[in-house]
Amino acid sequence: xxxxxxxxxxxxxxxxxLFLVASGLTLIxxxxxxxxxxxxxxxxxxxxxxxxxxxxxxxAFGFWGSLLLAGIAVGIIGLIVELIVLKPIYKSPELYQLVxxxxxxxxxxxxxxWIWGAEDLFGRRAPGFKGENATVDxxxxxxPTYDLAIIAIALSVLGILWFIFNxxxxxxxxxxxxxxxxxxxxxxxxxxxxxxxxxxxxSMLAGIGGAVQLPKGGASLLMDFExxxxxxxxxxxxxMGSIWGxxxxxxxxxxxxxxxxxxxxxxxxxxxxxxxxxxxxxRPWGLYGKEESSTEHAAGEIKEPxxxxxxxxxxxxLTIIALLIISPIFLEGYNLNTIIDVLVxxxxxxxxxxxxxxxxxxxxxxxxxxxxxxxxxxxxVTYANTPMELAIFFAPFLAGFVALIIGWFCVRLTGVxxxxxxxxFAQVLWSIVFxxxxxxxxxxxxxxxxxxxxxxxSILHYYVVLILAVGGIILLRAMAHTxxxxxxxxxxxxxxxxxxxxxxxxxxxxxxFVFAGAMAGLAGSLFVFTKGSVFPDEMTIARSFDAxxxxxxxxxxxxxxxxxxxxxxxxxxxxxxxxxEYWRGCLGILIICIVILLPNGLAGIGELFxxxxxxxxKEEAAx
Amino acid sequence: MLKVKKINSYYGxxxxxxxxxxxxxxxxxxxxxxxxxxxxxxxxxSICGLVQPKSGVVEFMGQGMQGKPPYHIxxxxxxYVPEERRVFSELTILENLEVGKRSARQDxxxxxxxxxxxxxxxxxxxxxxxxxxxSGGEQQMxxxxxxxxxxxxxxxxxxxxxxxxxxxxxxxxxxxxELKKQGVTxxxxxQNLHFAKLVADRAVILESGFVRYGGTIVELxxxxxxxxxxxxx
Ligand SMILES: Nc1ncnc2c1ncn2[C@@H]1O[C@H](COP(=O)(O)OP(=O)(O)OP(=O)(O)O)[C@@H](O)[C@H]1O
Ligand SMILES: [Mg+2]
Numbered sequence: 001x002x003x004x005x006x007x008x009x010x011x012x013x014x015x016x017x018l019f020l021v022a023s024g025l026t027l028i029x030x031x032x033x034x035x036x037x038x039x040x041x042x043x044x045x046x047x048x049x050x051x052x053x054x055x056x057x058x059x060a061f062g063f064w065g066s067l068l069l070a071g072i073a074v075g076i077i078g079l080i081v082e083l084i085v086l087k088p089i090y091k092s093p094e095l096y097q098l099v100x101x102x103x104x105x106x107x108x109x110x111x112x113x114w115i116w117g118a119e120d121l122f123g124r125r126a127p128g129f130k131g132e133n134a135t136v137d138x139x140x141x142x143x144p145t146y147d148l149a150i151i152a153i154a155l156s157v158l159g160i161l162w163f164i165f166n167x168x169x170x171x172x173x174x175x176x177x178x179x180x181x182x183x184x185x186x187x188x189x190x191x192x193x194x195x196x197x198x199x200x201x202x203s204m205l206a207g208i209g210g211a212v213q214l215p216k217g218g219a220s221l222l223m224d225f226e227x228x229x230x231x232x233x234x235x236x237x238x239x240m241g242s243i244w245g246x247x248x249x250x251x252x253x254x255x256x257x258x259x260x261x262x263x264x265x266x267x268x269x270x271x272x273x274x275x276x277x278x279x280x281x282x283r284p285w286g287l288y289g290k291e292e293s294s295t296e297h298a299a300g301e302i303k304e305p306x307x308x309x310x311x312x313x314x315x316x317x318l319t320i321i322a323l324l325i326i327s328p329i330f331l332e333g334y335n336l337n338t339i340i341d342v343l344v345x346x347x348x349x350x351x352x353x354x355x356x357x358x359x360x361x362x363x364x365x366x367x368x369x370x371x372x373x374x375x376x377x378x379x380x381v382t383y384a385n386t387p388m389e390l391a392i393f394f395a396p397f398l399a400g401f402v403a404l405i406i407g408w409f410c411v412r413l414t415g416v417x418x419x420x421x422x423x424x425f426a427q428v429l430w431s432i433v434f435x436x437x438x439x440x441x442x443x444x445x446x447x448x449x450x451x452x453x454x455x456x457x458s459i460l461h462y463y464v465v466l467i468l469a470v471g472g473i474i475l476l477r478a479m480a481h482t483x484x485x486x487x488x489x490x491x492x493x494x495x496x497x498x499x500x501x502x503x504x505x506x507x508x509x510x511x512x513f514v515f516a517g518a519m520a521g522l523a524g525s526l527f528v529f530t531k532g533s534v535f536p537d538e539m540t541i542a543r544s545f546d547a548x549x550x551x552x553x554x555x556x557x558x559x560x561x562x563x564x565x566x567x568x569x570x571x572x573x574x575x576x577x578x579x580x581e582y583w584r585g586c587l588g589i590l591i592i593c594i595v596i597l598l599p600n601g602l603a604g605i606g607e608l609f610x611x612x613x614x615x616x617x618k619e620e621a622a623x
Numbered sequence: 624m625l626k627v628k629k630i631n632s633y634y635g636x637x638x639x640x641x642x643x644x645x646x647x648x649x650x651x652x653x654x655x656x657x658x659x660x661x662x663x664x665x666x667x668x669s670i671c672g673l674v675q676p677k678s679g680v681v682e683f684m685g686q687g688m689q690g691k692p693p694y695h696i697x698x699x700x701x702x703y704v705p706e707e708r709r710v711f712s713e714l715t716i717l718e719n720l721e722v723g724k725r726s727a728r729q730d731x732x733x734x735x736x737x738x739x740x741x742x743x744x745x746x747x748x749x750x751x752x753x754x755x756x757x758s759g760g761e762q763q764m765x766x767x768x769x770x771x772x773x774x775x776x777x778x779x780x781x782x783x784x785x786x787x788x789x790x791x792x793x794x795x796x797x798x799x800x801e802l803k804k805q806g807v808t809x810x811x812x813x814q815n816l817h818f819a820k821l822v823a824d825r826a827v828i829l830e831s832g833f834v835r836y837g838g839t840i841v842e843l844x845x846x847x848x849x850x851x852x853x854x855x856x
Binding site: 169172173175176179180182183184185186187188189190191 | 671672673692693694697698703705709711712713714718719721722723724725769770773
């Protein structure tokens with residue numbers, strides 16, 4: 001009996017810890033409609049700052065005061081990030097905001113490493129919760145007392161939040177803005193201040209959530225990405241923007257996990273996503289969420305129709321392809337491999353662009369199909385004795401099949417909800433690969449899956465990759481120019497109108513999603529074909545973000561975007577890694593600058609100059 | 624008090640308002656008339672800043688308002704009551720009023736909960752009810768009351784009688800006349816003359832985003848030709 005009670009309390013304690021962090025995320029989303037991926041970084045900072053403060057304090061008062069102070073410090077950091085990075089891009093498409101917050105993640109990661117070092121830090125235990133007071137006997141089973149303290153802290157925070165939202169003017173404005181922020185501004189409320197206030201409060205909650213973890217799990221550089229999927233899952237389950245929803249969802253997920261671990265110890269991560277999938281089947285907008293009625297900004301705001309490739313552009317392309325064909329003559333080894341990496345990423349980015357640019361659906365989980373294709377090929381080689389050369393051709397179909405399942409859930413939603421769901425499903429796949437080590441070898445990855453005939457590094461190998469990658473890209477382009485591709489764009493530009501003329505928009509989006517997934521799978525299998533191994537890393541959020549970054553860098557306007565973006569990204573990455581240990585931070589700063597200064601990606605450089613030299617580009621555009 | 628000069632507004636690429644100009648003097652009630660889709664709501668939004676006109680001037684009490692954010696325009700004294708009411712569904716009546724609350728301004732009537740509940744007695748009984756629990760008429764009253772909490776000297780009322788039962792419409796007309804008596808200047812929009820002639824002094828008619836007519840309500844009532852051209856369905 002006591003055992004189950006302790007299990008329940010542990011679940012509740014985890015729920016409370018999760019709620020502290022996730023409440024901030026949902027609050028920020030509710031009011032600003034920004035999906036703040038750097039929320040996990042604020043959580044991490046909370047733990048690190050608390051560590052430093054705790055080390056310098058003494059006594060119970062000093063200890064708890066340090067945790068609170070860490071929260072406030074993180075709140076201020078969040079506020080600074082909001083003022084510098086997000087304020088200029090509130091009106092921009094989601095992709096830009098995502099990319100900007102991703103930049104913030106990179107910067108904070110390197111900053112934390114620079115200040116606190118790469119080693120994990122272990123915080124002091126909380127005074128009054130150590131030694132013989134560290135555990136308490138509950139009907140024969142021991143329970144850490146600090147876990148109970150976390151419950152008490154979270155409930156107090158919930159109480160304070162309740163007070164703020166129901167009894168203060170700021171809280172009432174926040175609730176009103178979550179419902180209809182435009183109306184709130186028409187009633188004389190300065191949105192800008194409100195947003196800043198909300199960002200402070202939300203980041204502070206993340207900071208407190210991180211600080212509270214310190215005596216339990218310490219502080220490490222992995223905390224930011226580790227917390228991301230759980231908090232996004234509960235925010236999505238609860239209904240984005242709903243504090244109460246996130247509380248209920250945290251309890252649901254954590255308690256189920258606490259008991260699930262007794263029965264399926266290998267699938268704790270998957271369980272969380274299963275709950276989410278079940279909830280979303282019945283309530284696509286989450287438990288307490290509401291259908292998004294107005295789409296304030298479309299995915300990429302791409303108004304121009306796809307242009308036919310001009311003859312100049314064709315020449316450039318042909319030249320590049322010709323150069324690629326002859327490059328083995330004067331390049332070899334390392335450089336040739338770099339070209340292969342670029343080609344694989346070009347295909348990966350182009351496949352994302354197909355669904356994002358042409359379809360207007362911003363997928364945050366595209367790595368699921370890239371990694372899916374990679375694993376499909378590797379598994380076929382490992383378990384079915386398929387030659388690698390053949391596995392490459394099966395992989396896209398398997399990746400497409402995965403996309404079919406995921407797409408079935410996702411295309412019912414649009415905008416941020418679609419994005420979040422794709423992200424969550426990518427995480428499901430990742431957690432399966434990560435935890436099902438009997439088959440996938442977990443973190444050790446599948447190795448030694450080299451092709452049998454075509455030796456890696458050979459010229460033949462190079463040409464196979466070249467043909468398949470370029471072929472895939474050409475296929476994607478051709479597809480965008482078929483009637484099917486046109487109707488996909490129709491659905492993007494005006495889904496109501498398209499439906500009115502009898503198109504099944506969802507079906508078209510669905511099949512495009514599958515097609516894009518299959519092409520990403522091809523890229524993934526080419527990756528394995530080249531590297532001879534695959535690790536769960538290829539499915540992480542970070543990999544999905546890489547692809548988004550490439551598309552963003554090149555600009556979503558045309559297919560040249562992702563291709564040049566992938567090339568620029570890979571080369572930039574290689575270069576930064578060579579010159580500095582802190583390449584992440586440099587990349588992050590660069591990304592943030594590009595988002596703020598070049599709202600159309602690198603392709604926007606030309607436009608930037610035009611804007612500088614012609615005074616009223618907008619008026620011209622209107623004409 | 625309010626001078627709109629040759630504004631042009633767009634939704635994306637669609638040109639909706641074409642050189643719309645109109646004036647409202649202090650203490651007046653002006654009706655902006657026109658059929659479905661004539662551009663009435665767009666004109667109102669262009670005045671309160673929810674739509675930014677691409678060109679033209681919106682002058683309020685001698686100050687340029689175009690290009691200013693909505694909260695700034697609201698604080699200058701222009702209150703906006705949207706056609707869809709847009710009450711905050713998950714907030715109580717009192718909380719809805721709290722959102723609209725602004726500090727007092729000189730030379731304009733000051734509003735409090737109690738004063739507003741006098742003006743709209745229906746709301747008084749339900750002050751703890753959520754916005755979503757109100758009837759259409761009550762929502763309209765709440766929307767107006769919420770805007771009045773900002774102590775505006777001028778309000779934009781977008782189709783205040785739309786979809787309301789005749790009794791409520793009458794109540795609404797009385798409330799508007801009361802507002803006028805208190806010294807609030809009003810620009811309201813309507814699709815037809817029925818309601819406008821109860822409360823308005825002057826009328827401006829829009830059609831396809833162009834101003835087609837301006838004159839007193841009495842003149843308009845007499846002008847059969849204009850009415851059939853721009854108002855009758
Ligand atoms: N958000 C929008 N996006 C695109 N077009 C719009 C939008 N809102 C209105 N329109 C178009 O602008 C034109 C003017 O609309 P507006 O709402 O100003 O008319 P209205 O006179 O208020 O009509 P009603 O009497 O039906 O309220 C219409 O043709 C309408 O279709
Ligand atoms: Mg209207």
